[in-house]
Amino acid sequence: MKIFATAILALVGFSSAAHSADSVNVYSFRQSFLIEPILEQFTAETGIKTKVVFAKSGLVERIKREGKYSPADVVLTSDFSKLLQLKDESLTQAFSNTEINQNVPAYYRDAQGHWVALTKxxxxxxxxxxxxxxxxxxxxxxxxxxxxxxxxxxxxxxxxxxxxxxxxxxxxxxxxxxxxxxxxxxxxxxxxxxxxxxxxxxxxxxxxxxxxxxxxxxxxxxxxxxxxxxxxxxxxxxxxxxxxxxxxVNVSGAAIAKYAPNKANAEKLIAFLASKKAQQAYSALNMEYPVNPAVKPAKLVASWGEFKEDTLPLxxxxxxxxxxxxxxxxxxxxx
The missing domain is CATH 3.40.190.10 (Periplasmic binding protein-like II)
Structure with a gap:
């Protein structure tokens, strides 16, 4: 019992430390080389520091295990299935942001506001x-x-x-x-x-x-x-x-964790990732298409020609x- 109590206290301490007016905690399925340059740019422009956990797998299980003591604010996924899993397992929370809604078409956003696509x-x-x-x-x-x-x-x-x-x-x-x-x-x-x-x-x-x-x-x-x-x-x-x-079209995307200690900063980060400046770099790093319709794809990607995409809501x-x-x-x- 004493060991269990100690573990809980440690989690509480970790959660408290994770709450900060000038930071946001990111759990990312996306490889570090794809996201770190963009996060550095976000910090330079906003002063909000990013603390990142990278993993190809196991992040959903980690969030479930951490429960309400999880420090996770934003979860970045490399495919649509993880966005669905996070929502289906009640590990996300709804959010609505005017800037995000202006930059990401409705068919690339969750109808209940639990996730948003970032690249296609x-x-x-x-x-x-x-x-x-x-x-x-x-x-x-x-x-x-x-x-x-x-x-x-x-x-x-x-x-x-x-x-x-x-x-x-x-x-x-x-x-x-x-x-x-x-x-x-x-x-x-x-x-x-x-x-x-x-x-x-x-x-x-x-x-x-x-x-x-x-x-x-x-x-x-x-x-x-x-x-x-x-x-x-x-x-x-x-x-x-x-x-x-x-x-x-399939997508990568982002969600805000259910118990995010820094929800306001989480929204700011996702809004930044959907902005013109970030979209240009974020999509180009993995040779994907920007989800923001105002942003053109990278030169190599554009060389493959324009195309009509299925706009049935995901x-x-x-x-x-x-x-x-x-x-x-x-x-x-x-x-």
Whole structure:
């Protein structure tokens, strides 16, 4: 009992120390090189110091474990699924900020105000330059065409990026149509789903397949990596469904922790991250698209061309993620 009491007192002390008029505590899934330069700029302009915990995984569990003594103010995520998880597990609080609302379109904000997107990445189709004649005509639906039998590569259907795409198809076309589509894609796979998005482009370069699904920012990463540039050079980056609903978009984002000791500073930080100045740098560091429509993408990203994006609110897409996971299991997509 004495040990337990000591632990609680330590947590209380830590929580008290975390509360400061000139600081904000950040739990970040985003890599340090992506966020630290922006946080330094925020401190220079506002005088508010940032205290950051970086981790690729485990931050949600940490916040749950810390409970009301958690020092976390802002949680920065590298994908949409973590934003959903944080809200679903009641680890966030609602906030409303005029500046943020002006800079981030409503379809990239939670309807109840629990999270906001900060950068965008498209779920592209990558097409072999050698073997796909009219890549601009490709749609997600065309991936089930018999002409692509044995020509598609993709990572696991259960990965958050693919679940988001499947959920968007359910939202637009219904669960039955999405199941038919998923079965069709599975029938056209060149191999069992495996690896990450870049591995699929490598497989196209090696002649294992002609088409793959992959996030847009990986194209930039491959183009700027000497070892991987030949993979990127072997494909066209395609923005699907440009003649109808537009390409599916996933996001990184931010939320304010439920027990944030510095909520006002948390709002200031998120507002800064959504501002024109920060958006330009924040999106460019990972070759993503800025979520602020007034900001142009980085030069390399812009060179891939303009595109029409699916503007269905992500909160609506999110409603179907569990159904998407069930469909992946139902059709045995990964087996």
């Amino acid at each position: 990445r498209v779920r592209n189709i990558y097409a072999s330059k050698k073997n796909i004649a009219n890549p601009a005509e490709l749609t997600y639906e065309s991936l089930v065409s018999p002409e692509f039998k044995g020509k598609i590569c993709t990572r696991s259907g259960k990965h958050p990026y693919n679940l988001g795409l499947i959920a968007s198809i359910i939202a637009h076309k219904g669960e039955a149509a999405a199941e038919t589509w998923l079965r069709g894609v599975k029938a056209n796979l060149a191999r069992k789903p495996q690896g990450n998005d870049r591995a699929q482009v490598k497989a196209i370069k090696e002649g294992l397949c002609d088409l793959s699904l992959g996030n847009s920012y990986y194209f930039g990463k491959m183009l700027t990596d000497a070892a991987q540039k030949p993979w990127a050079d072997a494909v066209n980056i395609v923005y699907p469904n440009q003649s109808d609903r537009g390409a599916h 909160t609506q897409v999110a409603e179907y993620r569990k159904s998407a996971l069930k469909l992946v299991d139902k059709v045995k997509f990964d087996l």
